[in-house]
Amino acid sequence: DAKTTQPPSMDCAEGRAANLPCNHSTISGNEYVYWYRQIHSQGPQYIIHGLKNNETNEMASLIITEDRKSSTLILPHATLRDTAVYYCIVRGWSGGSNYKLTFGKGTLLTVNP
Amino acid sequence: EPEVTQTPSHQVTQMGQEVILRCVPISNHLYFYWYRQILGQKVEFLVSFYNNEISEKSEIFDDQFSVERPDGSNFTLKIRSTKLEDSAMYFCATEASGANVLTFGAGSRLTVL
Numbered sequence: 001d002a003k004t005t006q007p008p009s010m011d012c013a014e015g016r017a018a019n020l021p022c023n024h025s026t027i028s029g030n031e032y033v034y035w036y037r038q039i040h041s042q043g044p045q046y047i048i049h050g051l052k053n054n055e056t057n058e059m060a061s062l063i064i065t066e067d068r069k070s071s072t073l074i075l076p077h078a079t080l081r082d083t084a085v086y087y088c089i090v091r092g093w094s095g096g097s098n099y100k101l102t103f104g105k106g107t108l109l110t111v112n113p
Numbered sequence: 114e115p116e117v118t119q120t121p122s123h124q125v126t127q128m129g130q131e132v133i134l135r136c137v138p139i140s141n142h143l144y145f146y147w148y149r150q151i152l153g154q155k156v157e158f159l160v161s162f163y164n165n166e167i168s169e170k171s172e173i174f175d176d177q178f179s180v181e182r183p184d185g186s187n188f189t190l191k192i193r194s195t196k197l198e199d200s201a202m203y204f205c206a207t208e209a210s211g212a213n214v215l216t217f218g219a220g221s222r223l224t225v226l
Contacts, residue, residue, distance in 0.1 A: 032213065043117075043204050043217035044156060087156075093213055100146065100169060101206075101215055103156040 004088045009108045018075040020107050022088030025069040031092045033064060035073045037084040078111045115139040117218035119205050125224045129194050134221045136188040136205030144208040145188045146215060149201040195225045
């Protein structure tokens with residue numbers, strides 16, 4: 001799986017958008033970009049994933065650059081409960097095969113009141 | 114929302130004892146994974162499992178570890194003879210065929226004394 005690079009920490013004011021960057025310059029054509037987060041020592045929580053198009057769900061938006069070498073996770077209105085470690089993960093996938101997720105150190109996002 | 118259930122939530126054991134951690138996957142999920150997280154460190158992949166076989170295992174997953182689905186529903190991780198360094202949070206994750214999303218349980222905290 002391609003490696004990812006994320007800043008170790010970021011701060012965001014409550015109510016503002018949080019934009020978390022991720023570099024994945026060695027990503028392959030069949031690899032997806034996934035975002036998970038981990039609040040304290042809880043199990044990782046799925047946020048969103050995408051291949052090349054931008055994606056949006058009830059939690060966040062994922063913006064992937066045209067060359068797919070980087071992406072940004074956007075939490076539109078961050079709350080205190082969004083304070084967590086956010087992981088950007090590149091994962092290969094093909095139907096019928098289960099590829100593991102490989103976690104890095106992630107970005108600790110602290111949302112401040 | 115469907116959940117992956119893990120038991121026990123916390124287990125304390127003596128070094129050298131056998132431990133079994135249990136996971137109840139989401140109904141119709143066919144792919145299973147175990148991860149561990151030593152305090153303050155990254156989430157590490159241990160093993161993936163599909164169709165009653167190990168699909169992939171990491172170098173951490175040595176002969177002391179084993180996995181099985183004893184009754185077609187539960188998915189277990191057994192550590193035969195625990196060591197101090199096995200102290201960690203163990204997370205089970207499951208995935209439906211074609212879903213592309215791993216759902217993690219809340220974890221089992223193992224403390225080896």
